[in-house]
Amino acid sequence: MKQKLRIFFRRVSSANQDLTTQIEFDRIYREQCDKEHIVEVNENDTSANKLSIAQRPEMMKIIQLIKEGRVEKLYAYDRTRLFRDYYEAQAFYHTCIEHNVEIIFTSSSNGHIGFTGDIFMEGLLNLFGDIEGKNIARRTREARRKYPSRKFGYIKTEQKTYQKAPEIESALVQFFEEIQQIRSLDLFTPFLNKYRKMLAKTDDYLIRLATDPFYAGYDLYEGEYTLPHVDPFITKETFLQIQGQLNPLIKAYETNINKLLELYIGFPKCGYCLKPLKPRFNSDRSLVYFSCSKGHSKIYYDTFTINKTVVEVIEQIIAKLNVNQLLMDSTNSLKEIRKMIKQAQGETEMLIKETEDTILFSQEGYDKEWNKQDIYQEVLSLQQQYRLYEEELDKKQQLLIENKQLHQLTVNAIENQVALNVKALCDLLINDVRLYEQSIEFDINKCDYILNLDDEIILNPKENIS
Numbered sequence: 001m002k003q004k005l006r007i008f009f010r011r012v013s014s015a016n017q018d019l020t021t022q023i024e025f026d027r028i029y030r031e032q033c034d035k036e037h038i039v040e041v042n043e044n045d046t047s048a049n050k051l052s053i054a055q056r057p058e059m060m061k062i063i064q065l066i067k068e069g070r071v072e073k074l075y076a077y078d079r080t081r082l083f084r085d086y087y088e089a090q091a092f093y094h095t096c097i098e099h100n101v102e103i104i105f106t107s108s109s110n111g112h113i114g115f116t117g118d119i120f121m122e123g124l125l126n127l128f129g130d131i132e133g134k135n136i137a138r139r140t141r142e143a144r145r146k147y148p149s150r151k152f153g154y155i156k157t158e159q160k161t162y163q164k165a166p167e168i169e170s171a172l173v174q175f176f177e178e179i180q181q182i183r184s185l186d187l188f189t190p191f192l193n194k195y196r197k198m199l200a201k202t203d204d205y206l207i208r209l210a211t212d213p214f215y216a217g218y219d220l221y222e223g224e225y226t227l228p229h230v231d232p233f234i235t236k237e238t239f240l241q242i243q244g245q246l247n248p249l250i251k252a253y254e255t256n257i258n259k260l261l262e263l264y265i266g267f268p269k270c271g272y273c274l275k276p277l278k279p280r281f282n283s284d285r286s287l288v289y290f291s292c293s294k295g296h297s298k299i300y301y302d303t304f305t306i307n308k309t310v311v312e313v314i315e316q317i318i319a320k321l322n323v324n325q326l327l328m329d330s331t332n333s334l335k336e337i338r339k340m341i342k343q344a345q346g347e348t349e350m351l352i353k354e355t356e357d358t359i360l361f362s363q364e365g366y367d368k369e370w371n372k373q374d375i376y377q378e379v380l381s382l383q384q385q386y387r388l389y390e391e392e393l394d395k396k397q398q399l400l401i402e403n404k405q406l407h408q409l410t411v412n413a414i415e416n417q418v419a420l421n422v423k424a425l426c427d428l429l430i431n432d433v434r435l436y437e438q439s440i441e442f443d444i445n446k447c448d449y450i451l452n453l454d455d456e457i458i459l460n461p462k463e464n465i466s
């Protein structure tokens with residue numbers, strides 16, 4: 001029997017698009033076929049939206065070949081390359097199924113649903129407009145990975161090839177050579193330190209650089225695609241070796257950084273301008289500190305110093321906090337408050353009923369504009385009042401719960417010698433922390449129950465970070 005044809009179909013809808021991606025995607029399929037049985041069909045500058053099938057001679061030829069039973073497989077990038085019109089697509093798939101033509105979408109590995117061979121399913125897939133939206137997004141992402149508009153270390157040529165940028169080439173070569181030797185966190189940190197300065201990039205950027213297969217001339221996002229238009233810095237094997245070594249180091253590095261960022265309190269404010277401060281790193285990433293960039297006195301406190309101070313303050317507070325008195329007072333006052341609020345609520349409820357009755361039994365009869373009447377507005381405002389009482393009561397109850405927690409935490413720490421739960425105590429006791437050049441200021445809750453708390457706590461003098 002005569003061997004049947006394999007058709008590779010490609011289409012771009014306007015002159016400024018190019019077929020490169022589609023050609024690259026069907027390349028692996030073409031390489032598996034006999035050369036004599038391949039037919040390549042390119043529709044340039046053909047919008048399937050605007051032209052009917054009769055106006056697409058290349059497509060007409062394909063259909064003719066299929067009808068003659070000469071086609072075995074048809075390759076296209078995805079559904080949208082073949083047709084945009086639902087009815088044309090359905091007729092075409094009918095013909096293919098009838099003549100046992102297998103359709104292969106070469107972008108299937110990238111999230112496009114493969115040909116189902118089921119006319120009903122194909123109908124659905126062609127109908128769903130949102131699939132097209134996704135396709136466009138997917139194609140854009142894909143194109144950006146394969147043909148980025150800019151890539152650090154490269155110059156993009158007119159012919160869409162990527163050549164190494166001479167001014168950065170030696171630094172990047174060195175970067176990739178050196179990174180192959182990095183096998184421990186002790187080496188990774190100084191490595192990042194060195195290239196952060198040398199390439200003027202952040203740690204995140206450097207990590208992305210080291211984990212980007214583009215520098216090996218590959219797209220490995222889903223499947224494996226060579227990028228012949230890229231002049232690689234490393235081989236694929238080297239790239240994979242680097243990934244194997246680097247993954248655990250990156251994780252460990254990120255864990256370290258997060259640990260440095262940990263504070264018992266939220267981020268402190270600048271004492272001078274009251275601006276919330278952002279954490280900053282020192283150059284070897286061994287410290288996180290806070291400093292204000294405004295023109296006043298410079299403040300530098302690292303997270304260790306702040307945490308140490310916080311613990312000291314919390315210890316002093318709970319040693320002097322009359323927690324029993326606090327709990328007794330708040331329990332008693334809640335009882336009082338609840339009684340008052342419940343009474344007020346009861347009165348409001350009565351008023352609501354009375355007002356509603358007035359509306360219901362009024363002699364004036366039905367009024368179209370009833371919801372604009374004063375009396376109805378009064379009901380609304382009474383209901384609002386009722387809800388406010390409810391909220392007020394909730395708030396007071398929450399306060400009592402917090403005081404009970406505080407009591408428990410304090411008793412645990414002082415009487416039962418349980419390790420101090422600094423974080424929980426901070427939430428309950430500290431409103432705000434402000435940093436000054438010579439001191440740290442704490443805005444503290446429950447001051448009325450803290451006996452003789454010193455205004456000043458002197459700690460070991462801090463060392464400035466340079």
Ligand SMILES: [Zn+2]
Nearest residue numbers: 270273292294
């Ligand atoms: Zn400031």
